[in-house]
Amino acid sequence: MEQVMELSYALDTFYFLISGALVMWMAAGFAMLEAGLVRSKNTTEILAKNIGLFSIASLMYMLVGYNIMYGDGINSLIPGLSFFLGADNATADVIAGGDDAPYYSNLADFFFQVVFVATAMSIVSGAVAERMKLMSFFAFAVVMTAVIYPVQGYWTWGGGFLSEIGFSDFAGSGIVHMAGAAAALAAVLILGARKGKYGPNGEVRAIPGANMPMAALGTFILWLGWFGFNGGSQLQVSTVENANAVAMVFVNTNLAAAAGVIGALIASRIMFGKVDLTMILNGALAGLVSITADPLSPTPLSAAAIGLVGGLLVVFVIIMMDKKFKIDDPVGAISVHGVVGIWGLLAVVFNNSEATLVAQLIGIAAIFGWVFVSSLIVWSIIKAVIGVRVTEEQEYQGLDQSECGMEAYPEFGKK
Amino acid sequence: MEQVMELSYALDTFYFLISGALVMWMAAGFAMLEAGLVRSKNTTEILAKNIGLFSIASLMYMLVGYNIMYGDGINSLIPGLSFFLGADNATADVIAGGDDAPYYSNLADFFFQVVFVATAMSIVSGAVAERMKLMSFFAFAVVMTAVIYPVQGYWTWGGGFLSEIGFSDFAGSGIVHMAGAAAALAAVLILGARKGKYGPNGEVRAIPGANMPMAALGTFILWLGWFGFNGGSQLQVSTVENANAVAMVFVNTNLAAAAGVIGALIASRIMFGKVDLTMILNGALAGLVSITADPLSPTPLSAAAIGLVGGLLVVFVIIMMDKKFKIDDPVGAISVHGVVGIWGLLAVVFNNSEATLVAQLIGIAAIFGWVFVSSLIVWSIIKAVIGVRVTEEQEYQGLDQSECGMEAYPEFGKK
Amino acid sequence: MEQVMELSYALDTFYFLISGALVMWMAAGFAMLEAGLVRSKNTTEILAKNIGLFSIASLMYMLVGYNIMYGDGINSLIPGLSFFLGADNATADVIAGGDDAPYYSNLADFFFQVVFVATAMSIVSGAVAERMKLMSFFAFAVVMTAVIYPVQGYWTWGGGFLSEIGFSDFAGSGIVHMAGAAAALAAVLILGARKGKYGPNGEVRAIPGANMPMAALGTFILWLGWFGFNGGSQLQVSTVENANAVAMVFVNTNLAAAAGVIGALIASRIMFGKVDLTMILNGALAGLVSITADPLSPTPLSAAAIGLVGGLLVVFVIIMMDKKFKIDDPVGAISVHGVVGIWGLLAVVFNNSEATLVAQLIGIAAIFGWVFVSSLIVWSIIKAVIGVRVTEEQEYQGLDQSECGMEAYPEFGKK
Amino acid sequence: MKLIVAIIKPFKLDDVREALHDIDVHGMTVTEAKGFGRQKGHTEIYRGAEYAIEFLPKVRLEIGVADDKVEQAIEAIGNAARTGKIGDGKIFVMPIEQAVRIRTEETGDIAL
Amino acid sequence: MKLIVAIIKPFKLDDVREALHDIDVHGMTVTEAKGFGRQKGHTEIYRGAEYAIEFLPKVRLEIGVADDKVEQAIEAIGNAARTGKIGDGKIFVMPIEQAVRIRTEETGDIAL
Amino acid sequence: MKLIVAIIKPFKLDDVREALHDIDVHGMTVTEAKGFGRQKGHTEIYRGAEYAIEFLPKVRLEIGVADDKVEQAIEAIGNAARTGKIGDGKIFVMPIEQAVRIRTEETGDIAL
Numbered sequence A, B, C: 001m002e003q004v005m006e007l008s009y010a011l012d013t014f015y016f017l018i019s020g021a022l023v024m025w026m027a028a029g030f031a032m033l034e035a036g037l038v039r040s041k042n043t044t045e046i047l048a049k050n051i052g053l054f055s056i057a058s059l060m061y062m063l064v065g066y067n068i069m070y071g072d073g074i075n076s077l078i079p080g081l082s083f084f085l086g087a088d089n090a091t092a093d094v095i096a097g098g099d100d101a102p103y104y105s106n107l108a109d110f111f112f113q114v115v116f117v118a119t120a121m122s123i124v125s126g127a128v129a130e131r132m133k134l135m136s137f138f139a140f141a142v143v144m145t146a147v148i149y150p151v152q153g154y155w156t157w158g159g160g161f162l163s164e165i166g167f168s169d170f171a172g173s174g175i176v177h178m179a180g181a182a183a184a185l186a187a188v189l190i191l192g193a194r195k196g197k198y199g200p201n202g203e204v205r206a207i208p209g210a211n212m213p214m215a216a217l218g219t220f221i222l223w224l225g226w227f228g229f230n231g232g233s234q235l236q237v238s239t240v241e242n243a244n245a246v247a248m249v250f251v252n253t254n255l256a257a258a259a260g261v262i263g264a265l266i267a268s269r270i271m272f273g274k275v276d277l278t279m280i281l282n283g284a285l286a287g288l289v290s291i292t293a294d295p296l297s298p299t300p301l302s303a304a305a306i307g308l309v310g311g312l313l314v315v316f317v318i319i320m321m322d323k324k325f326k327i328d329d330p331v332g333a334i335s336v337h338g339v340v341g342i343w344g345l346l347a348v349v350f351n352n353s354e355a356t357l358v359a360q361l362i363g364i365a366a367i368f369g370w371v372f373v374s375s376l377i378v379w380s381i382i383k384a385v386i387g388v389r390v391t392e393e394q395e396y397q398g399l400d401q402s403e404c405g406m407e408a409y410p411e412f413g414k415k
Numbered sequence D, E, F: 001m002k003l004i005v006a007i008i009k010p011f012k013l014d015d016v017r018e019a020l021h022d023i024d025v026h027g028m029t030v031t032e033a034k035g036f037g038r039q040k041g042h043t044e045i046y047r048g049a050e051y052a053i054e055f056l057p058k059v060r061l062e063i064g065v066a067d068d069k070v071e072q073a074i075e076a077i078g079n080a081a082r083t084g085k086i087g088d089g090k091i092f093v094m095p096i097e098q099a100v101r102i103r104t105e106e107t108g109d110i111a112l
């Protein structure tokens, strides 16, 4: 019997670690997606930014963030700060059994959590591409991953007030994706559009990304990684019920992504008469973000429907952001993760009888409000102290030169 | 004891899901391989095609295909159609035990199956590259993944007549790979060669692919994904015997791929005096396809031998297809998955005493015949209704422009 | 009870196989990293080299290497050669239990080992890039993977004299990484620098790599694969203690890599005033190599410190190798895997009370000495018989033309 | 007829095209070029080794014009391409002895 | 000696080379170019924003020929490059005052 | 003023630039080109089909010089670019009727 409990603990730990590794892989996905969607002169910089932010997130979340998010909170709004990384569960406690017995390694939990905060941070990276100072971005990353993200994470996953009112966000459509998008929106408002993005009369100018295979690869990587993101968020696999749940999550995650592609494909085909690859890549991500708030309750058919709406929605939102609100977001991060994230959170109420519209709306408002406002303040401080934007000439020459002194494709001639 | 059965169920379900995720990753592999082997002017389109076909396959197989393939067949030839996706196994049934007790999640099974049909469809994609209308391809994908593939899948894996006569195809050298190749062959016959592929006197003209690192990356991805493809096809890992079997499958899969590389390397070195990278990439895939029909029975040494023959074979077959039969297959899909798939199916009889040559031949004929003929009909209908081929001018300008309105590498000049 | 032991066996086997698959994926990482860091005219060749070496390693290690490394040694220095690949553990032996009972599949063990030798060989590939004859490299790969690597592997992991004196190398900072670097150093000494690397007065000339996104992708792949490399080296996951250990290894591996990035970022920012992407990619790898010798004993904070030092160190060492020792290593393999590997081995003594500085130093000397000297001899023989270096004209034209007859990016014009 | 060869900064291409359009010169052929001159390049770094990127990206325009349009065209190009900063480029005027429109076999000014 | 500069459609390059070969003109230098003229470009789309690709890919040939070969060469190029559709391109003929074969230091017609 | 057009082997570019520098010619414009001539290309292979790469990579220099510098410049270019092997390239000299420095509107020799 004891061996069974050990085995169960081992399986759940292993499941966590593999899920976490898949989520870590999403960092590569964001890096490739963004490297494909910027111009070649800003490619080295965005790669450095992505690998740097993942590293900062890993370290800051260990040092501070995790302890805020899962520490002993002062109250349900204000988290505490407790240092507990290190000691893991004793075998005796595990085999003692009972409801409180740990059923997987704390460190595996930490590993799974740390890659989530990196995901949120990656979302910001794409939106501010091609014009932000690298060091300013890293400065924000430190605060975001140490404090801003963990505080709101505490509200739901750490047992704070959002969990108390029944806000439901399975794997983080809101806590991770919309939070990232809120920080990104604050950044773009402070930063402004890329030079040349809008004409003198406000007309939108296309700024095509340099490398579509990279962008597509990034999307495939994210799709794969999402099985860890959503699948691991069931938090346990070792019983029939949990195993079935994880399987359901995999199936629904895949179908929502597929339907998101089809949604964006249809929208782009109807609106432009062409199949806009970047839109269908965003469609896949929109499908994934949509279902992340609840990949478990819907039937596979409903999951596909939720993803389909996400994929349709994202095309319209991206165009609206661009044309109407003049929010210049080179990779569509704010639309994909923010607006579609909200859609995902609202869609929870269709399938999950325990979720309420009110709780979802409060959750959206609280998370968005907190992250947006605190980010706005942090960005403003950074702007005042070291500036956020490269000079016009540097922007024209490309950030690869000013920030990294290195070209991404030094040999390939320009058209 | 009950907890043990639950745990066993959980482990097998998890093993299925991870295997399925690896197979899903093969979709990225095909996308990268094909994006590397086409010219830059057709790259955006082939990426859109790959991500689109995976999505269509996921949705159609859920809606129709899976229910045909694993439904209650009308007889051993004609499958039925039963909608059963949704409810999963009850804990009580699992712990009841006995021979009929479910030992893993139905939804995990669905997930594992759905990525297989996408694989078959991906094979078609490469063969018709650089000249087919995107929407016509998608139309075919709907029929292929909803009906054509599932019907023959039912014959063996769904318990139809091929399984009754003892046709042996462990992970689908025939059911997946040769089936995909048969549909591809039908497509190419309807479609014709790319403009400029053959000179006025029938001489073959090289049309080099634009991006070798992408092609190599695609091959590595497929190699990795294949551990899920073959490894998951043991269908269970939770006993010593099964675990040993899965390990054997991993070892043999890896060795067959490695030997396929060496086979193609030797052939290309002898025939051309050079190491043709695209041939050794195809050699790796040929090794993998060869062993897929039975990665369990051979010893590691035999597995290497089977892969080696696959790798040698594929070089000759590709050249023959190209020069002799004038079948223009930009990525070699028909040779790699079709001809080498047949080799793999025949090689089963060397190592698996339960397999008979007759059964293998019947299986090959039945699968090939069904897929080829039905595909030919569907392609003909599509051709009549909306056409299959872009105009000559569109082909010259590239499909990226006509189908997607977007360039893959908008900044990189031409040599 | 028997079922529990079977399940435990299955879980450990599955854990091994997944870890091994992740390590196999590192082969793709090296291929992409190297393809990104060489010039475009040598890209096809380096891809062929990487896929070829992995294949050679897989086959030679099965045929010879594994049997040397884990066979019945003649004495603690000279390994034997026993052919035992094939038969796996019987269920009866597993469920018999006891200390000697096998707890995972032999074939899974082989699979996990075979990808390690490929890793060591990949390290050589990068260092000799852009000037070595492909066939000479393959000839060396045969000897390295069949004999040189396995002999020293036997000394520690096969139970030889280094294990007896207490040399401690958890996952192979020395046995895999430094060993690869030693062979690489021997190669570069025989081979010389690339033409044009050093000016007439010995000044260093930059030779920028052609494709930074590929290099970054390669690094992300390696980072992911390393979870298998280190995580699998715990060799068991099925108890609470082991599961905790594996989780600790994942956490520490990730933190060391992240800290390595930050270390290299700080060093490059201070020294060059810019964020040199290639240096921070090497920083990530340096962090990973540093922690590989012992990812289990350090606390997460110590792991980060070890990685940080690795990341700082690697920047200085690369520059010193380049400027002072005029060792032309296009990807920095000797610095990253060799010098930082030594750092990793020495750092073991800080956290692991069982390790002694003396044993570590003896291990370093023995492994380095053996691999370096035997490699030097083998390279010399190859040089005498078929030569190691392409002609000056071939080097100027690029190896893609002379070795593969094929361009990597045939369409993209030069700047 | 003259061939005007103008070397300009790449981001001025659209302005120059519009300026020429305004004086009814519609045809031209453009190639990417690298320029050396008084304007200095910048330094890049790669794995610790600094190196100078001495050449600067330029765009080379080639415009066949009738004799009576030459001055106007030079004027238009110069004004549109001028930033006043070093590296603005050059205009060279060379004689064309014959011009043919391939499609119609027309020759002379009408072929331009 | 004259320098013939021909702007043609890229897919006609091989035909033109063969036509020149037939009249014993073997040497030439080719550059990629973008052309503006009467022929119109196409529209692309990127994330919902349409944009015009106004330039068209062309190939620029530069051929030094002896005076007595000029007419023949113009003829050959024109015939080979003609599709009759708009955008076929131009041929310009310009004087060369001196020509040198670098390898041998030969000058004049023999250097071509 | 003359325009010197030199077609050379790409790896000789730096040598030629230095040689010109030594005679006080600092400005030039460079484009990538492909050359056809006596020098033969090489054969590549792709999936079993051989094909000839007939063009050879060359670099095309365009240098405006004052009349009295022409001979010196030809000399310098020739010496620096010469390897003695086939394919070294050509130098063409053509008349420039007018030259303008866009930045300053200077014309004539001073504009170069």
Ligand SMILES: Nc1ncnc2c1ncn2[C@@H]1O[C@H](COP(=O)(O)OP(=O)(O)O)[C@@H](O)[C@H]1O
Residues within 6 Å of the ligand: D007, D034, D035, D036, D037, D038, D039, D056, D058, D085, D086, D087, D088, D089, D090, F026, F027, F028, F029, F030, F062, F063, F064, F065, F101, F102, F103, F112
């Ligand atoms: N003598 C020349 N012949 C041909 N091109 C030249 C010459 N001098 C300059 N150029 C071109 O003009 C560009 C600008 O010249 P530069 O001397 O940098 O600035 P400016 O013309 O403003 O004095 C150079 O980059 C080069 O392309």
Ligand SMILES: Nc1ncnc2c1ncn2[C@@H]1O[C@H](COP(=O)(O)OP(=O)(O)O)[C@@H](O)[C@H]1O
Residues within 6 Å of the ligand: D026, D027, D028, D029, D030, D062, D063, D064, D065, D101, D102, D103, D112, E007, E034, E035, E036, E037, E038, E039, E056, E058, E085, E086, E087, E088, E089, E090
């Ligand atoms: N005045 C000109 N000077 C230089 N090149 C020109 C000129 N006019 C046209 N061209 C080149 O010739 C090409 C074809 O010209 P276009 O006007 O489109 O067609 P056509 O020559 O058939 O009338 C253009 O794309 C451009 O490259």
Ligand SMILES: Nc1ncnc2c1ncn2[C@@H]1O[C@H](COP(=O)(O)OP(=O)(O)O)[C@@H](O)[C@H]1O
Residues within 6 Å of the ligand: E026, E027, E028, E029, E030, E062, E063, E064, E065, E101, E102, E103, E112, F007, F034, F035, F036, F037, F038, F039, F040, F056, F058, F085, F086, F087, F088, F089, F090
């Ligand atoms: N008639 C020509 N007109 C323009 N360029 C030429 C001509 N002949 C040769 N070239 C250029 O000069 C290069 C060298 O010429 P080639 O005949 O190969 O060698 P060489 O000049 O040593 O005899 C060619 O590749 C081409 O770029």
